[in-house]
Amino acid sequence: MTLENLQLPLATMLDLASGDMDPYALVVERRLSHMAEAYHDRAAVTAAAGEDPVIYRAYEADVPHEASQLVYRMTIIEPGRIGDEFYMTKGHHHVVDSGEFYLGTAGTGAVVMQTRSGEVRVEEMPPGRAVYVPPGWAHRSVNVGTEPFVFLAVFFGNAGHDYASIERDGFAVRVLADGDGYRVG
Ligand code: S6P
Numbered sequence: 001m002t003l004e005n006l007q008l009p010l011a012t013m014l015d016l017a018s019g020d021m022d023p024y025a026l027v028v029e030r031r032l033s034h035m036a037e038a039y040h041d042r043a044a045v046t047a048a049a050g051e052d053p054v055i056y057r058a059y060e061a062d063v064p065h066e067a068s069q070l071v072y073r074m075t076i077i078e079p080g081r082i083g084d085e086f087y088m089t090k091g092h093h094h095v096v097d098s099g100e101f102y103l104g105t106a107g108t109g110a111v112v113m114q115t116r117s118g119e120v121r122v123e124e125m126p127p128g129r130a131v132y133v134p135p136g137w138a139h140r141s142v143n144v145g146t147e148p149f150v151f152l153a154v155f156f157g158n159a160g161h162d163y164a165s166i167e168r169d170g171f172a173v174r175v176l177a178d179g180d181g182y183r184v185g
Pocket residue numbers: 030058073074075089090091092100139140141153155161
């Protein structure tokens with residue numbers, strides 16, 4: 001980095017309870033119609049399609065998508081289910097295999113991680129619990145509670161997001177309602 005393009009420090013307010021970020025550079029909003037194929041109960045997808053609920057939003061800080069940068073996002077997954085499957089993110093691999101830092105800040109959720117060879121791990125992310133997603137592990141977050149599930153993510157600016165392989169192959173496990181709780185099936 002030369003003096004000409006030296007970047008200034010950035011300070012951002014993160015509301016850990018609500019997930020609001022101020023200022024933010026972009027927001028990703030995903031409704032059911034953006035990820036309808038991800039849910040296994042087709043009748044439940046059809047029943048919810050008219051309302052097309054917002055499943056989650058992610059606010060991103062104004063950091064360049066370049067090597068050596070650390071981009072950060074706050075994600076808010078609404079509470080809800082499609083059939084017996086909890087609201088969740090699309091999930092992705094990073095195009096450039098690279099680790100990611102997650103920190104739960106509100107609500108009750110978990111992150112499902114999976115290698116390309118099919119090894120799976122699920123970690124809960126209550127407020128204050130950090131989860132490290134190592135390079136090569138796809139990741140999808142799930143709200144298993146009744147309040148919005150909020151978490152912070154920090155990833156490399158050149159990571160890139162590969163959604164296509166998850167859209168094609170899915171995850172080997174689903175997080176499903178089970179009484180008042182959940183099971184991984
Ligand atoms: C980015 C990080 C998260 C997700 C966000 C939305 O590497 O893993 O900020 O982007 O939770 O999930 P998705 O799967 O739609 O990107």
